[in-house]
Amino acid sequence: MATGRTHRPATRSRGIPEATVARLPLYLRALTALSERSVPTVSSEELAAAAGVNSAKLRKDFSYLGSYGTRGVGYDVEYLVYQISRELGLTQDWPVVIVGIGNLGAALANYGGFASRGFRVAALIDADPAMAGKPVAGIPVQHTDELEKIIKDNGVSIGVIATPAGAAQPVCDRLVAAGVTSILNFAPTVLSVPDGVDVRKVDLSIELQILAFHEQRKAGEETAAGTGALPAAAPRGTAAADDSTDQGPDGDVPAVMPA
Numbered sequence: 001m002a003t004g005r006t007h008r009p010a011t012r013s014r015g016i017p018e019a020t021v022a023r024l025p026l027y028l029r030a031l032t033a034l035s036e037r038s039v040p041t042v043s044s045e046e047l048a049a050a051a052g053v054n055s056a057k058l059r060k061d062f063s064y065l066g067s068y069g070t071r072g073v074g075y076d077v078e079y080l081v082y083q084i085s086r087e088l089g090l091t092q093d094w095p096v097v098i099v100g101i102g103n104l105g106a107a108l109a110n111y112g113g114f115a116s117r118g119f120r121v122a123a124l125i126d127a128d129p130a131m132a133g134k135p136v137a138g139i140p141v142q143h144t145d146e147l148e149k150i151i152k153d154n155g156v157s158i159g160v161i162a163t164p165a166g167a168a169q170p171v172c173d174r175l176v177a178a179g180v181t182s183i184l185n186f187a188p189t190v191l192s193v194p195d196g197v198d199v200r201k202v203d204l205s206i207e208l209q210i211l212a213f214h215e216q217r218k219a220g221e222e223t224a225a226g227t228g229a230l231p232a233a234a235p236r237g238t239a240a241a242d243d244s245t246d247q248g249p250d251g252d253v254p255a256v257m258p259a
């Protein structure tokens with residue numbers, strides 16, 4: 001994948017591989033649902049199915065956390081929620097700014113799921129002077145002239161870019177110069193960042209294109225089955241295919257990718 005991102009080692013602190021880090025939010029989402037239903041323990045198979053990951057991979061991932069579960073009992077749900085949250089840095093509050101408050105930025109600002117996961121929307125920023133002061137999701141939009149001050153005053157380290165593609169790199173540069181070290185980019189462009197800055201890119205159209213590929217392949221298999229011919233591509237889930245699931249570009253990782 002083309003990337004403007006700083007190359008980083010495949011492992012993070014305490015030797016947890018990046019691929020494992022990318023799956024931790026999937027486990028956390030499944031565990032949170034269990035916790036909300038007051039389920040006390042869960043087996044690796046049940047949790048793997050709920051997270052859309054294979055259970056051997058899950059056990060390996062949890063071994064990096066030092067969590068091995070209890071034979072015949074499984075994993076303690078509450079403790080795992082705590083452990084994964086701590087590993088992901090979610091036990092602390094992360095102020096986030098969203099830049100570009102159009103259709104997407106406003107939808108993100110209105111999304112309640114950030115706050116419940118420890119991400120507080122500290123400010124909404126837009127270049128359109130007509131938007132300044134207008135409340136979106138109860139937060140007044142601030143003009144981009146204020147960007148540096150907002151970042152500094154709120155101690156913001158995570159910025160979300162929801163501007164048109166052409167504005168994304170200059171916005172990114174300003175965020176980084178102001179002290180932001182993690183960027184979630186929704187604009188369809190590859191961002192260049194200096195060492196020490198992480199960029200994650202979300203592109204729903206790429207996800208749809210991947211689904212279109214699978215739809216096309218399924219249609220090919222059906223045609224082949226009808227004619228008795230061999231399918232053009234190996235069916236998913238066979239030894240010829242990888243062990244990826246339908247959840248993301250890298251297999252069972254969230255639909256978000258390094259820029």
Ligand SMILES: NC(=O)c1ccc[n+]([C@@H]2O[C@H](COP(=O)([O-])OP(=O)(O)OC[C@H]3O[C@@H](n4cnc5c(N)ncnc54)[C@H](O)[C@@H]3O)[C@@H](O)[C@H]2O)c1
Nearest residue numbers: 100101102103104126127128163164165167187202203204
């Ligand atoms: N990743 C995805 O899955 C996905 C989905 C939808 C849209 N998008 C992308 O998200 C971006 C926003 O889409 P939208 O539909 O909300 O667009 P929009 O036109 O409704 O909103 C863009 C906003 O950005 C503001 N803006 C422009 N230049 C700016 C700058 N330099 N600094 C700050 N704000 C600036 C505009 O004033 C506007 O309010 C686009 O790049 C679009 O392609 C991505």
